Amino acid sequence: MIEFERVTKKYGNVIALDDVSLSLEKGKIIGVLGANGSGKSTFLKLIAGLVFPTKGKVLVDGMEVTKKISGKVAYLSELDAYYDSFTVQDMLEFYASQFSDFHKEKAHDILEFMEIQPDKKIRQLSKGGRGRAKIAFTLAREAPILLMDEPLSGLDPMVRESIVKGLISFVDLERQTIVMTTHEIDEVEPLLDEAIFLRDGKVAERVHVDELRETSRDSVVNRLKKIYKGEE
Numbered sequence: 001m002i003e004f005e006r007v008t009k010k011y012g013n014v015i016a017l018d019d020v021s022l023s024l025e026k027g028k029i030i031g032v033l034g035a036n037g038s039g040k041s042t043f044l045k046l047i048a049g050l051v052f053p054t055k056g057k058v059l060v061d062g063m064e065v066t067k068k069i070s071g072k073v074a075y076l077s078e079l080d081a082y083y084d085s086f087t088v089q090d091m092l093e094f095y096a097s098q099f100s101d102f103h104k105e106k107a108h109d110i111l112e113f114m115e116i117q118p119d120k121k122i123r124q125l126s127k128g129g130r131g132r133a134k135i136a137f138t139l140a141r142e143a144p145i146l147l148m149d150e151p152l153s154g155l156d157p158m159v160r161e162s163i164v165k166g167l168i169s170f171v172d173l174e175r176q177t178i179v180m181t182t183h184e185i186d187e188v189e190p191l192l193d194e195a196i197f198l199r200d201g202k203v204a205e206r207v208h209v210d211e212l213r214e215t216s217r218d219s220v221v222n223r224l225k226k227i228y229k230g231e232e
């Protein structure tokens, strides 16, 4: 369980998150959605312990997030932090050395599923190849919380589809929770249990995606547009 208790995060004078309180259940796939600058990445970074609240508390399983990247959390960042001369296999060994919850066998299975050859150098991979490799290394961790910042960003539709299938196939929702930010809402909507809509650092709305479809016959992307047009 992830809890935000009256969390405000400021960077200097900029308020990135503004008095947010909510809790996220285990075993769900949760989308954090909103326009550029609405606070999505900050929301994830607070859970990962990469930044800390200016006010309030973030708790994971009842424990305040205090140190950098707690063992419970695997974080996929927006940035490409690869070493170009490494092979995919070298990266895999690197991740295994850094994270005790990293499963080499699972990593190989996911790389195979995503059609990434382990002997390829990182610099030989296309942008889509790097994107898939990054996802593979994150999913190979057995961490209870997987945080993904824009996992589909800048990738073509075929690669996005392969990543979405990878998420469906390799995440263990009995034990893992995924919180992801994305602008590619149409692609991830079928995966999501819940959507949290941020606007100007506040939670504008939170919906159960199935309920939204069944009771309002609405899609997540339409809902977001309405929130931003001020219709909700």
Ligand SMILES: Nc1ncnc2c1ncn2[C@@H]1O[C@H](COP(=O)(O)OP(=O)(O)OP(=O)(O)O)[C@@H](O)[C@H]1O
Pocket (backbone or CB within 6 Å): 011, 012, 014, 015, 016, 034, 035, 036, 037, 038, 039, 040, 041, 042, 043
């Ligand atoms: N390190 C930082 N220093 C100063 N301001 C920051 C920093 N990080 C984020 N901000 C500001 O905080 C606000 C929220 O940023 P955040 O990156 O969380 O939004 P976002 O919804 O993820 O945006 P995007 O969709 O563009 O990635 C923005 O106004 C941003 O400019």
